[in-house]
Amino acid sequence: MNLRELYFGARDNLLPFSAIVAVVLSLSVVWALLSRPVYRSEVSIVSANNDGFMAGLGGLSGQFGGLASLAGISLPKSGNWDQAIAKLRSRLLIEALVNNNNLLPQLFPDKWDTSAGRWLDGPENQPSMGDAVQLIRQRVLQIREDPKTGMVTVRVDWRDPVLAAKWANQLVALADAEMRRDAIEDSSRALTALQRELERADQVELRSAISRLMEAQVKTRMLATIRDEYAFHVIDPAVPSDLDKRVQPTRTVMVLAGGVLGVILGLLFVLLRTEWRRSQSLAA
Numbered sequence: 001m002n003l004r005e006l007y008f009g010a011r012d013n014l015l016p017f018s019a020i021v022a023v024v025l026s027l028s029v030v031w032a033l034l035s036r037p038v039y040r041s042e043v044s045i046v047s048a049n050n051d052g053f054m055a056g057l058g059g060l061s062g063q064f065g066g067l068a069s070l071a072g073i074s075l076p077k078s079g080n081w082d083q084a085i086a087k088l089r090s091r092l093l094i095e096a097l098v099n100n101n102n103l104l105p106q107l108f109p110d111k112w113d114t115s116a117g118r119w120l121d122g123p124e125n126q127p128s129m130g131d132a133v134q135l136i137r138q139r140v141l142q143i144r145e146d147p148k149t150g151m152v153t154v155r156v157d158w159r160d161p162v163l164a165a166k167w168a169n170q171l172v173a174l175a176d177a178e179m180r181r182d183a184i185e186d187s188s189r190a191l192t193a194l195q196r197e198l199e200r201a202d203q204v205e206l207r208s209a210i211s212r213l214m215e216a217q218v219k220t221r222m223l224a225t226i227r228d229e230y231a232f233h234v235i236d237p238a239v240p241s242d243l244d245k246r247v248q249p250t251r252t253v254m255v256l257a258g259g260v261l262g263v264i265l266g267l268l269f270v271l272l273r274t275e276w277r278r279s280q281s282l283a284a
Contacts, residue, residue, distance in 0.1 A: 037159065038158065039245065043169060047231070048227070048229045084175065084179055103132065161243070166238075187224070
């Protein structure tokens with residue numbers, strides 16, 4: 001059947017064709033209206049270590065890196081941004097976010113009995129932490145880095161705009177706290193190792209070099225202790241989106257897609273009905 005025959009077939013079957021289009025279009029409208037809205041919150045961050053102090057530590061690492069490696073320690077570096085981003089993407093951090101906010105019931109509401117406060121299928125069949133991490137990575141959390149500006153955007157999509165903003169800000173805060181804790185622990189271990197090396201050293205130049213390394217580690221630990229933003233500097237914190245600023249569902253697109261689908265199904269009905277009539281006439 002060519003386009004001309006299809007056109008006349010649709011005209012001859014205008015009532016069922018229109019009915020099919022109207023039904024599918026109505027269903028798409030209902031679907032768009034009943035779909036739960038999803039809102040987006042974003043945190044924009046950059047490295048907080050791009051200052052003169054960290055640059056000085058990087059230079060110190062270049063001068064005495066060999067001595068530090070002999071002592072079994074690692075000096076702080078100015079280029080630890082990749083490590084910070086890896087921490088931000090880590091499974092450990094997502095698990096901490098889930099545990100701190102008790103997110104399992106919110107992530108899997110269809111399996112949670114809110115009135116009874118328990119899982120519908122019993123505690124032995126409740127979703128695992130692995131299920132939660134997978135869901136968050138696939139549907140909730142996105143971390144995007146702009147290589148030109150060095151800015152990182154932490155994006156959270158969720159049904160509640162307030163919770164979306166809260167989780168985005170918390171994730172950055174958790175990552176910064178983890179980086180701070182790691183820096184303090186590393187510096188403490190380094191100081192212990194350097195103290196042992198200082199007690200063994202008998203040359204004046206060697207003792208002076210070790211003292212400078214120890215001074216750098218003390219400054220690193222002090223910096224991690226007193227600075228509010230250790231690894232991440234928040235340029236733009238997440239705020240709850242307006243209720244009319246949802247990212248999903250895109251209701252206009254859904255309705256248009258329903259209209260197109262209705263036309264396709266209507267034409268398919270016309271095609272099948274025309275072919276059936278043609279076969280009936282040939283059989284007669």
